[in-house]
Amino acid sequence: MKQRKADKTASKSRESKEHWDLRLYVAGQTARAVAAFANLQKICEDHLPGQYRIEVIDLLKNPQLAKGDQILAVPTLVRKLPEPVRKIIGDLSNTERVLVGLDLRPRD
Amino acid sequence: MANALKNRVSHIQLDKCKTGISGLDEITEGGLPRGRPTLVCGAAGCGKTLLAMEFIVRGITEFNEPGVFMSFEETAEELVKNVASLGFDVDGLVRRKKLAMDYVRIERSEIEVTGEYDLEGLFVRLGSAIDAVGAKRVALDTIEALFAGLPNEAILRAELRRLFRWLKDKGVTAIITVEQGQNTLTRHGLEEYVSDCVIFLDHRVHNQVATRRLRVIKYRGSKHGTNEYPTLIDEDGLSVLPISSLELNYPVSEERVSSGIGRLDAMMGGKGYYRGSSILISGTAGTGKTSLAAAFADKTCRSGGRCLYFSFEESPEQILRNMRSIGIDLNRWRKKGLLRFNSVRPTLFGLEMHLASIHKMVKDFKPQSVIMDPLTNMMSIGEADEVKAMFTRVIDFLKSQGITTIFTSLTAGGDALEQSEIGISSLMDTWLLVRMLETSGERNRLLYILKSRGMAHSNQMREFVLSDDGIKLVDVYIGPGEVLTGSARLGQESQDRAKALAAEQATAVRRRELDQEEANLKNQADTIAARMAMIKAERKAAKQSDLHRLEQVEKNQAGLAAARKAD
Numbered sequence: 139m140k141q142r143k144a145d146k147t148a149s150k151s152r153e154s155k156e157h158w159d160l161r162l163y164v165a166g167q168t169a170r171a172v173a174a175f176a177n178l179q180k181i182c183e184d185h186l187p188g189q190y191r192i193e194v195i196d197l198l199k200n201p202q203l204a205k206g207d208q209i210l211a212v213p214t215l216v217r218k219l220p221e222p223v224r225k226i227i228g229d230l231s232n233t234e235r236v237l238v239g240l241d242l243r244p245r246d
Numbered sequence: 247m248a249n250a251l252k253n254r255v256s257h258i259q260l261d262k263c264k265t266g267i268s269g270l271d272e273i274t275e276g277g278l279p280r281g282r283p284t285l286v287c288g289a290a291g292c293g294k295t296l297l298a299m300e301f302i303v304r305g306i307t308e309f310n311e312p313g314v315f316m317s318f319e320e321t322a323e324e325l326v327k328n329v330a331s332l333g334f335d336v337d338g339l340v341r342r343k344k345l346a347m348d349y350v351r352i353e354r355s356e357i358e359v360t361g362e363y364d365l366e367g368l369f370v371r372l373g374s375a376i377d378a379v380g381a382k383r384v385a386l387d388t389i390e391a392l393f394a395g396l397p398n399e400a401i402l403r404a405e406l407r408r409l410f411r412w413l414k415d416k417g418v419t420a421i422i423t424v425e426q427g428q429n430t431l432t433r434h435g436l437e438e439y440v441s442d443c444v445i446f447l448d449h450r451v452h453n454q455v456a457t458r459r460l461r462v463i464k465y466r467g468s469k470h471g472t473n474e475y476p477t478l479i480d481e482d483g484l485s486v487l488p489i490s491s492l493e494l495n496y497p498v499s500e501e502r503v504s505s506g507i508g509r510l511d512a513m514m515g516g517k518g519y520y521r522g523s524s525i526l527i528s529g530t531a532g533t534g535k536t537s538l539a540a541a542f543a544d545k546t547c548r549s550g551g552r553c554l555y556f557s558f559e560e561s562p563e564q565i566l567r568n569m570r571s572i573g574i575d576l577n578r579w580r581k582k583g584l585l586r587f588n589s590v591r592p593t594l595f596g597l598e599m600h601l602a603s604i605h606k607m608v609k610d611f612k613p614q615s616v617i618m619d620p621l622t623n624m625m626s627i628g629e630a631d632e633v634k635a636m637f638t639r640v641i642d643f644l645k646s647q648g649i650t651t652i653f654t655s656l657t658a659g660g661d662a663l664e665q666s667e668i669g670i671s672s673l674m675d676t677w678l679l680v681r682m683l684e685t686s687g688e689r690n691r692l693l694y695i696l697k698s699r700g701m702a703h704s705n706q707m708r709e710f711v712l713s714d715d716g717i718k719l720v721d722v723y724i725g726p727g728e729v730l731t732g733s734a735r736l737g738q739e740s741q742d743r744a745k746a747l748a749a750e751q752a753t754a755v756r757r758r759e760l761d762q763e764e765a766n767l768k769n770q771a772d773t774i775a776a777r778m779a780m781i782k783a784e785r786k787a788a789k790q791s792d793l794h795r796l797e798q799v800e801k802n803q804a805g806l807a808a809a810r811k812a813d
Contacts, residue, residue: 165366174361197367201374208351209367211396227396228361239358 158182158190159219163204165197165212170229174213177230185242215239260467263311263383263419266304267297269486273462273471278443283410283420285440287432288447293458293479294423296332297447298385299325300483301421303334306344311382314346314375314418318391322347332483346375352395359397365405369412376416384413384420393434407439431463442466448474452628457596460486476598487602487639496646498522503615503650506545507538509719510678513695513704519676520700521614522648524641526671528655529680534691534712535654536560538678539617540569540576541717542652547579551614554607555587558623562587573715586611592623597636600624604640608647615650621670622656634670641673675699680710683731690732693719709735 162178164171175194182190197204197212207216207225217224217240226239237243262276271277278284278301286294295317302313317325325347326336339345348371376384392402413420422440427433437444444463449456458477462470476487502517511518519525519542527535539555546553557565565587566577579585588607592600608616618640624633637653644651653674671677676698682689693710695703708719709731723730723738730738 163367165370170362170364197370201370204367204371204374205348209371210350210352210365210392211363211368212366213363214367223356224358225356226358226360228359228363231361235358235360239360 156189156220158186158217159193160190161193161195161207161216161218163195163197163207163209163212163214163216167196171213173231174215174229177233177236178215181230181233181236181240185237217241262468263305264309265301266308267300267484267486268482269475269477270460270484273460273475273486274443274465275468275470278419278421279465279467280419281414281417282442283413283422283440284443284445285432285437286421286423286445286447287426287437288423289426289449292426292447292449293477293484294447295320295325295387296329296479296484297445298387298421298423299329299334299336300332302345302383302385303329303336303339305383306339312344312346312379313383313385314348314372314379314381315385315387316348316350316372316375317387318350318352319388321349321351325349332481334483343379346379346381348372348375350391352391354395357395363398363401365392365402365409368405369409373416376418382418384418385423386420387423388425389422390424390432390434390436399434403434403439406436410439437464447477452596457598459598476601478599478602480602485602485606487598487605496522496642497648499648504545504549505538506541506543506548507717507719509708510538510693513706513708513719514676514698515701515703517701519650521650522645523650523675523699524645524673525650525652525676525678526655526674527652527678527680528657528671530657530682533680533682534710534717535656535680536565536619537569537572537574537712537717538680538693539619539652539654540565540574542615542650543585543617544569544574544576544579546615546650547576547582547584551584552611553579553585553615553617554611554613555585556604556616556618557587557589558592558618559620561589571714572712572717586613592627597624597628597632600627601636601639605643608644608649613649615652616644617652618654619652620654620656637670638673641670683729685731686734688732688734690735692722692729692731 160178160182162175164174175192178192182192195203197209203209207214209216211227213227213229215226215230215236217226224239224241226236230236234243261280262274262278263280264271264277265274286297288294299315302315305311305313315325320328329336336345336347340347350368350371372384375381389406392406393399396402410420410422422436424432424434424436426446427435431437431444431446441464443465446461446463448459448461450459451457458479459474460477461474462472478485478487499521501521502519503521504511504518505514525542527538529535543553543555555562555565560568562580566580569576576585580587586607588603590600590603621637624636627633628636641651653670655670674697677696678693679696680691680693683692691710691712692707694705694707697703707722707729709722711718711720720735723735
């Protein structure tokens, strides 16, 4: 259900500042995966309106993709752009930590 | 029928998966539990990765079971390079789709954790790798890297538990390597989860000599050797030495082999050593231990056998030269390939390595006899009981192979002769003692058999002479209350000879005297007899003349009477 679903938001507006390229790795449509996607979308809408793109990768369908980004845990959010690459593991329920992890909020 | 089948089923052993690692399959009596995970724990540098890699590679090359190697520490390229030196062509196996390698990198600094997660990603990766090559074997090296890379131990533990179960469900035989903990087997207590088989690797340094050991701590549903086994890593990979077999059940031979010295054979019931027995030759410095051993080596090769000569003190050339000087030409056997020398300094490496190299060379060369000269030098590289344990293993091993072995042992000056330094005399079947006897300004060698199991051996001491044309055993001179050797013996012998000669001469003289006397007496007897005959004849003649005279008288009287015309 979720695959490539986020593309619509990504294409919305590209004009301002940086472009955020995010990948969310999940393994099947588990409750945790769904929660992670919902959390991510909310955070992006709140903090990066119009400048993000989320690609959801289901490892059950594309297991070979796990190697490339060194995915072990799911869900894993990988920030491909802007550099450097960041990884955030978990269902993204802790918004503060996600923001820190994405460098949207300075670490204390 | 059904009953019989049932009985048979109950005796079926756990299905095992051969590792192909030399020795390990023997200790575990057939390999690792098939379809189950095995934990291999140990400190850094003890050979865990190698064991895991060898398990996978040998699985492919020897048992045609494809495998997956998942590394958490080294990249695939590093691994390939590291094991290439052992002759493992990992790249080739990957190209032939027999082996899947996956390097899992976990960078803690890149990772932020927000909320719950699971390790499904790992499962997916492992699963796809297994499916890609149809793997029967899996190695995870070192899974504890996860603990360093990912926070939330509770989740990790639960996930690892799930992983091990999942591996079992997949039916793959897995090796999982983990780090040794401070006071525990593994740093994170993973032995709780993998309970089928636990192998512990150890690498310790003692007296500046490093030794590797392997121990099977646990093997559910199977018996296994429980000792620590010396292990080594060489150009062929890992080998474990299950040499101290638990049972004393090697076959024995009734066959006898000559010692190479006729007289010595005679001392052992005329036939020599038992084949497959262990022989100790002990003595102080320069007593000819090596020469005795070399004589046996020569004899072995002469009768077409192979002999492996471990020399811990002299170089092969030196031994060859020295033996040539007593008329034993070992070089021809070496050229023919019947005799092989292995000269190493004992301190070159640890006991285990020696043990392993002995083991290997024996398996390689398949000799009928082995010589270790001298044993005592091994003392320098370990504690007495370790050395003894090692030689127990060596002897056990050689006996089980039916190899006749000669050990020489140097007895230190002040020590009692009937005491071998390593205390291994009890392991020996035959013990020859060579000693020096100092008398009248010279040292002479004496040899005797201290013990020889299973044969009526001589109780005699023999003088042991090294001459240009070999080794000779000579009777010692045993006079009243003394044993003479060397020139004293020779002197005594010549004295004896002189005495005997004198006695002989005396007899001859006496005989001649008697002959003379006899002849004289005979002469006398002849004279007497002649005289007697003469007397007899004279007597007869006298008698005759008497008769004649009487007749004459009668005649005369008759004539006279007639003349007088008497009445």
